[in-house]
Amino acid sequence: MSLKRPLYESIIDVDEFKAAYDADDPVQALERAERAVSTTEREYMPLCPVCYNSVSLIPKPGHRNIPNKIDTRYRCGHSQCGAHFNEPAKSIAELREEAREELSTAARHAARLARVVGVDR
Numbered sequence: 189m190s191l192k193r194p195l196y197e198s199i200i201d202v203d204e205f206k207a208a209y210d211a212d213d214p215v216q217a218l219e220r221a222e223r224a225v226s227t228t229e230r231e232y233m234p235l236c237p238v239c240y241n242s243v244s245l246i247p248k249p250g251h252r253n254i255p256n257k258i259d260t261r262y263r264c265g266h267s268q269c270g271a272h273f274n275e276p277a278k279s280i281a282e283l284r285e286e287a288r289e290e291l292s293t294a295a296r297h298a299a300r301l302a303r304v305v306g307v308d309r
């Protein structure tokens with residue numbers, strides 16, 4: 189009988205891994221990790237335009253005859269939202285870049301205006 193620990197225990201901290209995915213065992217934690225959306229990718233994924241809290245945008249097939257069907261291209265997969273919409277919102281990365289550009293433009297305008305009216309900072 190071998191007393192060697194499984195290889196993965198020398199690579200990762202199993203307790204930390206289980207805690208990160210709120211799992212009872214490493215297999216369950218791995219299953220949850222594989223299903224989880226990567227936080228890196230998430231930043232570049234389009235958002236639900238209603239809740240701005242979900243990248244789970246479910247494309248809806250156009251050809252099915254479903255009773256009470258709402259005729260839009262997507263449905264938000266967030267359990268608290270579920271909005272139906274045609275156009276997703278921009279990604280967090282795109283919105284952040286837009287915000288930076290707007291702040292920069294606003295700062296230039298404010299500086300120009302301050303010079304014109306003679307206001308010191």
Ligand SMILES: [Zn+2]
Pocket residue numbers: 236237238239240241242264265266269270271
């Ligand atoms: Zn939503």
